[in-house]
Amino acid sequence: MNKRVFCAALCALTMALPVCAATPTALVIHGGAGTINRDALTAEREQAIRAALDRALDAGHAVLAAGGPALDAVAAVVVVLEDSPYFNAGKGAVFNAEGVNELDSAIMDGSTQRAGAVAGVHRVRNPVLLARAVMEQSPHVMLVGDGAEAFASAIGMALVEPAWFRTEERWQQLQDAKARASAQVALPRSYYFGTVGAVALDSNGHIAAATSTGGMTNKRWGRVGDAPIIGAGTWADAGCGVSATGWGEFFIRLHVAADICARMAYRGDTLTAAAESVVLQRLPAMGGDGGVIAIDGQGNIAMPFNTAGMYRAWIKPDGSRGTAVYANP
Amino acid sequence: MNKRVFCAALCALTMALPVCAATPTALVIHGGAGTINRDALTAEREQAIRAALDRALDAGHAVLAAGGPALDAVAAVVVVLEDSPYFNAGKGAVFNAEGVNELDSAIMDGSTQRAGAVAGVHRVRNPVLLARAVMEQSPHVMLVGDGAEAFASAIGMALVEPAWFRTEERWQQLQDAKARASAQVALPRSYYFGTVGAVALDSNGHIAAATSTGGMTNKRWGRVGDAPIIGAGTWADAGCGVSATGWGEFFIRLHVAADICARMAYRGDTLTAAAESVVLQRLPAMGGDGGVIAIDGQGNIAMPFNTAGMYRAWIKPDGSRGTAVYANP
Numbered sequence: 001m002n003k004r005v006f007c008a009a010l011c012a013l014t015m016a017l018p019v020c021a022a023t024p025t026a027l028v029i030h031g032g033a034g035t036i037n038r039d040a041l042t043a044e045r046e047q048a049i050r051a052a053l054d055r056a057l058d059a060g061h062a063v064l065a066a067g068g069p070a071l072d073a074v075a076a077v078v079v080v081l082e083d084s085p086y087f088n089a090g091k092g093a094v095f096n097a098e099g100v101n102e103l104d105s106a107i108m109d110g111s112t113q114r115a116g117a118v119a120g121v122h123r124v125r126n127p128v129l130l131a132r133a134v135m136e137q138s139p140h141v142m143l144v145g146d147g148a149e150a151f152a153s154a155i156g157m158a159l160v161e162p163a164w165f166r167t168e169e170r171w172q173q174l175q176d177a178k179a180r181a182s183a184q185v186a187l188p189r190s191y192y193f194g195t196v197g198a199v200a201l202d203s204n205g206h207i208a209a210a211t212s213t214g215g216m217t218n219k220r221w222g223r224v225g226d227a228p229i230i231g232a233g234t235w236a237d238a239g240c241g242v243s244a245t246g247w248g249e250f251f252i253r254l255h256v257a258a259d260i261c262a263r264m265a266y267r268g269d270t271l272t273a274a275a276e277s278v279v280l281q282r283l284p285a286m287g288g289d290g291g292v293i294a295i296d297g298q299g300n301i302a303m304p305f306n307t308a309g310m311y312r313a314w315i316k317p318d319g320s321r322g323t324a325v326y327a328n329p
Numbered sequence: 330m331n332k333r334v335f336c337a338a339l340c341a342l343t344m345a346l347p348v349c350a351a352t353p354t355a356l357v358i359h360g361g362a363g364t365i366n367r368d369a370l371t372a373e374r375e376q377a378i379r380a381a382l383d384r385a386l387d388a389g390h391a392v393l394a395a396g397g398p399a400l401d402a403v404a405a406v407v408v409v410l411e412d413s414p415y416f417n418a419g420k421g422a423v424f425n426a427e428g429v430n431e432l433d434s435a436i437m438d439g440s441t442q443r444a445g446a447v448a449g450v451h452r453v454r455n456p457v458l459l460a461r462a463v464m465e466q467s468p469h470v471m472l473v474g475d476g477a478e479a480f481a482s483a484i485g486m487a488l489v490e491p492a493w494f495r496t497e498e499r500w501q502q503l504q505d506a507k508a509r510a511s512a513q514v515a516l517p518r519s520y521y522f523g524t525v526g527a528v529a530l531d532s533n534g535h536i537a538a539a540t541s542t543g544g545m546t547n548k549r550w551g552r553v554g555d556a557p558i559i560g561a562g563t564w565a566d567a568g569c570g571v572s573a574t575g576w577g578e579f580f581i582r583l584h585v586a587a588d589i590c591a592r593m594a595y596r597g598d599t600l601t602a603a604a605e606s607v608v609l610q611r612l613p614a615m616g617g618d619g620g621v622i623a624i625d626g627q628g629n630i631a632m633p634f635n636t637a638g639m640y641r642a643w644i645k646p647d648g649s650r651g652t653a654v655y656a657n658p
Contacts, residue, residue: 147551222476255560266595
């Protein structure tokens, strides 16, 4: 019985002994970073988004509170966010240039550094569950396109009609994006963002991370962003886990998620210092924007972003929880 | 005029002044790592492979010797290796389960950390040139599948018939692989490896890396390996560049290429210590095999592999060059 399992057992018997401080759990989730317009975001919509974040947080926390694995917790969170129409992942994903929802996801188990990822799928209701199946039921890490859906069918995963993912708002964003593209007018950043993700620390001290996205409105040419790239948008190892959201190309070029963890492992940076250095300095210096959520082995949480807002929610090791949209929650 | 440009100019005028030691160039290339069978590798074939490596080395060195950029040098190397039937990239790539050559490639410019990658293309003669076009002519880093080929057509890149890539030897390997799969017999490792790559340091002190592969014989489901994953099979930054070859899934899970460079940047490891630690310790501890080629900003070269052999060749800053197949060149 390792120390954490011992402590968890002890906690169950004695409640809140000081020794139990060695077995914290923590959970942090995001629903995308970007120029979240205070005018466009009505009080009703903000309330609905915060409620969705809360439901997702509850789903993940239920796993952790029962002593379940971080991997299950992050998958449970992302499924709720994929099924919500408010985020750019699963239902409610943006449309590509062909008018199709094209979905990417990744998941990683820090304790084993096993990982799974899918990109360019069109008929998988919960891409994060397919990413997990790639990790657990195939010899591979990454499957893309029709092949990934063939694998989903081969393992008995039900596919949905592409119409499942459609929301009127995203469809109108595509029409507007095409009009702007013709007029060579830049897109509002809100058309790009909304990626979802989760990072968890479980009572065994294991960290996991997961990310899911529809990518960029009006994207072409089979573009793949950072979300399904292990090390860029999603990473977990023994001491650190990260899920990112933002302008994916920059996150790949800086391999943001793994770089944050490498700064901790090799240079002794704190989680906050590592995450802020990458997100608030390196990323904007290159021209990229977005944010990350991150957890370390002690249950510390970091949530830096260099945009106007990032949908996020957390439960800290002390049990305190919250949701936030802007820099000032 | 920066110091390196000044030195290069001075060198051209004066030849071999000691000051020019500050402007080394270096080039290292690989044609895959694996269980290279001394019996199956006839003297004639080994000679032909070494000759192909030499031609590729010459192509890259010509760029560097003329003061050209590392990015051009690695692209020139990889084009020669893709066009050679002896390696698992471009012509001579392995076949997937559908009997199709399915190609992946990536390129990265360390001086700007710009990168381009393509995966799952079937009609692009030189995938490394498409990866470079993605970097230079699109707003994206990674394009996959039919979309990547649509982009190739859109920028006027000629596509070839899929038959261009076919070699009888690879076709027979596929038939054998399918028979072994039916009989549930493991594949010889030689059916997996043969990825090609190059890393260069130019006279301006810039590093670039490129990798190209056909992946694994009989691969299914749109499997993508490490070669086109920025940070896993291919990475370059201001002080370090890496191209990898081996069992791709493990290279993704350890984000091998970027991890080697992170160990140098954040912990002060030498290039050799960083590369050997990852390839000779972490990778086999996880069950993975393969090798890497790497260069640092001083022109040091590392070429560790944990397999029986790795096709490789190099030109060091002092002008010495060589080709090697086994641990003992």
